[in-house]
Amino acid sequence: MISYYELQQFVAFYYSGTLSAVAEQFHISQPTLTRNMQKIESLFGVPLFLRTKNHIALNESGLFAAKQAELLVHQTHEMFQRVRDFDKAQHTIAIGSCAPMPIQPLIHRISSVYPDITISSEIKGNHILLEKLEKDEYQLIILPTNPKNPSLFCQRIGEEHLMFCLPLSHPFAGRKSLRLADLNGNAILILNNLGFWSDIIKEKMPDSHLLVQRELYSFGELIKNSLLPCFSTDLTIKTFGIPENRVSIPITDAEVNVIYYLICKKENLKKFDVLFSQI
Amino acid sequence: MISYYELQQFVAFYYSGTLSAVAEQFHISQPTLTRNMQKIESLFGVPLFLRTKNHIALNESGLFAAKQAELLVHQTHEMFQRVRDFDKAQHTIAIGSCAPMPIQPLIHRISSVYPDITISSEIKGNHILLEKLEKDEYQLIILPTNPKNPSLFCQRIGEEHLMFCLPLSHPFAGRKSLRLADLNGNAILILNNLGFWSDIIKEKMPDSHLLVQRELYSFGELIKNSLLPCFSTDLTIKTFGIPENRVSIPITDAEVNVIYYLICKKENLKKFDVLFSQI
DNA sequence: ATGAATTACGGACCCCGTAACGATA
């Protein structure tokens, strides 16, 4: 019966043209190659080689067969890879989120429901999230809107409200609430990788200079040691508190008071129904 | 290294559900199956089975893998078949002809040029010939017209002229020439499987009753023992002569004085150039 | 108790590598 290994040797012979080269490549002896090629030929049941006493080459059928064999070797390799990928997907949940804060509680919830599963998470823009959910690169995504797509299952999982975080000395520090437009034009400190928040802020405060910090540490230091405004939300305050000498002023723009939805494909719903029912 | 035999067993297990059934099916022992499935599992590198002490079944990944394996087994079979078909095609020329007479000389010519080749020939209608040439079901076809298709190579190989073959007592027996219309309405003897000739005759002599004979013998007997008109051509006369007590009168309709063309795909021309150059 | 899967064990056979040979450039 034909083996994958021998087919590979046959394909290698197609490329290198001599048995000795293939033998070296596969770390086996030349006679083994002779025998394996004879075996291949008998399995195909048609002459594949042009033999002279000390030379062997593929004939027309052999050239055709080698190309076919190469295809099959490739298909075999792909089969193994697909099965491994499938198995990995069985034990992995990839989450995409529009914002950082809702991720942590969701991960905790998932790992308590499915203890043996690997969870990966990323922050991306809303449209990318939907695309990758479609392509099964994510199984779950978190969006700040309900996409109302009939093939998707969607459940509210929380909300988040953006605030300005101002030094006490700031002229607006005493306000009960603000609008994004009120600070448009001011330089503002923000963290990198805030997902959809960045998009909204750029849109509603087009004249502001956003001082993007990549590291949480330098961000914290700058907040402590500067009078620059920055943002907080009810969720960040719950987790990190309000920085010293600052106040948090709610922002009333509708776009920055969002409801988060957890979304999966309906076809995967049976896999996640326990999760959804617990939220 | 993976063998396709073991993959087949794996697929068989997917269908039968027990190792013993597969063992029986493949005429091998149960322990061998156990080992081969363990080997398959280790080659995939992921768990494929749900095992209890005396039961084994496929898990989710196993079901997926079995379907993938079935595909691959199928592709393997197809590969072998394609190579065998290719090899057969290397040693076979299938000819399609619009008429019987040009075939024999062509076959003789081919077998002298390519002594080791198998030749098959069929008579079909013109449009079918072109279709099957396109699909590589024929490598060569003979048509009574030049198709003027830029992807086809076409060379004149001969001509044939239809005649009425009339008993000496027939009123038209003394004519120098006739037209098909002259005998329209008369019953006429013809042989079966005359290719495009039948089509022309039916079209130009719509009122004639065609007495189609399947066998050459009964056709010959009827010619000898009846006064019914029939057809001959310059080529049939060259091969078989003119029947006793009959004369052959040329027919002047353009459609029945044909030039034969031998046609192949231009992409196959290098294979046949020796043949074409000899004609 | 029957039947299914696995493990243990012994032997056959297959397959590999070394060596020898033949042939060609």
Place this chain on the structure above:
DNA sequence: TATCGTTACGGGGTCCGTAATTCAT
């Protein structure tokens, strides 16, 4: 003469079947 392919031969490993074991229905 060096290289390449094939054949010969001997040993080791693999793979198979029988037998034994365990478990479940």
